[in-house]
Amino acid sequence: MLAELKGLNEECGLFGIWGHPDAAQVTYYGLHSLQHRGQEGTGMVLAKDGKLFSEKGEGLVTEVLTAEKMQTLSGNAAIGHVRYTTAGGGGYENVQPLLFNFQNESMAMAHNGNILNADQLKSQLEAQGSIFHSTSDTEVLAHLIRKGGSSELKERIKTGLNTLQGAYAYLIMTESELFVAMDPNGLRPLSLGLLGDAYVVASETCALDIVGADFLRDIEPGELLIINDEGITSERFAACKQRSMCTMEYVYFSRPDSNIDSINVHTARKNLGKQLAVEKLIEADVVTGVPDSGNSAAIGYAEASGIPYEMGLLKNRYVGRTFIQPSQSLREQGVKMKLSPVRGVVEGKRVVMVDDSIVRGTTSKRIVQMLKEAGATEVHVLISSPPIKNPCFYGIDTSDKDELIAAKKSVEEIRELIGADSLTFLSVEGTVEAIGRPFEGENRGQCLACFNGKYPTEIYSDQEIDFIKC
Helix, strand or coil, X not given: CCHHHHCXXXXXXXXXXXXCCEHHHHHHHHHHHCHHHCCCEEEEEEEECCEEEEEXXXXXXXXXCCHHHHCCCCECEEEEEEECCCXXXXXXXXXXXXXXXXXXXXXXXXXXXXXXXXXXXHHHHHHCCCCCCCCCCCHHHHHHHHCCCCCCHHHHHHHXXXXXXXXXXXXXXXXXXXXXXXXXXXXXXXXXXXXXXXXXXXCCHHHHHHXXXXXXXXXXXXXXXXEECCXXXXXXXXXXXXXXXXXHHHHHHCCXXXXXXXXXXXXXXXXXXXXXXXXXXXXXXXXXXXXXHHHHHHHHHHHHHCCCECCCEEECCCCCHHHHCCCHHHHHHHHHHHEEECHHXXXXXXXXXXXXXXXXXXXXXXXXXXXXXXXXXXXXXXXXXXXXXXCCCCCECCCCHHHCHHHCCCHHHHHHHHCCCEEEECCHXXXXXXXXXXXXXXXXXXXXXXXHCCCCCCCCCXXXXXXXXX
């Protein structure tokens, strides 16, 4: 289901390129392919003639980087960012990449994730004289880099990164180099590609495909890449801890044509649907998915169960951004604006409705109601992930446990609330098995904290959840 309707939103998408004469245009297309990761802010910083130039604003890629604006942008290197507001709130000053012009150097920075010890570090830095120009946790690293003891920027970046706790994928660009960093747990996806002689970095491989770049590899946890006109080098700023890729990247966030650690997202979602059929086989006439991320799982369930798959819900793709704002009242109205049942498919039928998750339950309730109003005799809801019972502190806006319906109600109570004839969530074990990540240590190298409460990093005292080691 659509992120703006469900209140399950990822923080942002990153794109960077070094060594291409049309860096601005390539970055535009890369950001456009990552628009699903954030709709509230768009930005780009270009390197040209030994200087850095910024263009950013609140809104979608096409609204900020207009055709007229793009004609004025040029350079041989760029980093770009699409943002969904979590830590720090919204506002122009928080739109990334952030650009810092110091007396002896300039630096642009874009970040995907959430810094858990940002408040503590801000207090320490302000006590030492630092002045913050935004409320974003991203800016903390810039001040740490400036206060680093080494004269070499690379070493100051390493020291700053080692001070951070949480989830982060960073792009840091100067006039002469592009630095790429991944947190030691590898909580967010980030991939490296090659476009001619230019190196490209993107949050998802779909962006590499869109711009015609060849995929090289995924960025490793604790790795720092340095890209410049001489080429690319890889160093470590931290030892790789237990890999903890966010499971919801496979379930919901990423585009189905992306690959994460060599696993195709669409295939993973189909396998989740197939596993649902193993765990719960429903007697029904038709299977339908809630667009878009529920479709792949619905196809998998239909294949495994033998029940025909049909397009029982239609998404209206021409609704303006008014309904993307993350407020409860607009979410409820947005369901009706964004989705319509196909009466000819569901009327008189027992319908299996497959969705990726239930956060608050409001959207699911309305969709079930719409299907029954369209003539469905039964609506059985199958969810291709376990119940989300715990908040996420790594860049997803579910940090308030009180908003999570599964944290307060049983499956039967949720079923009754949404009005479904039955409700089934996929098991944690089935989720892990269906996605099929290779074993790393004691698990499959993925974060399951929102399902089982086991967080891969320390959760600081200002948060509500105690640290539990995976």
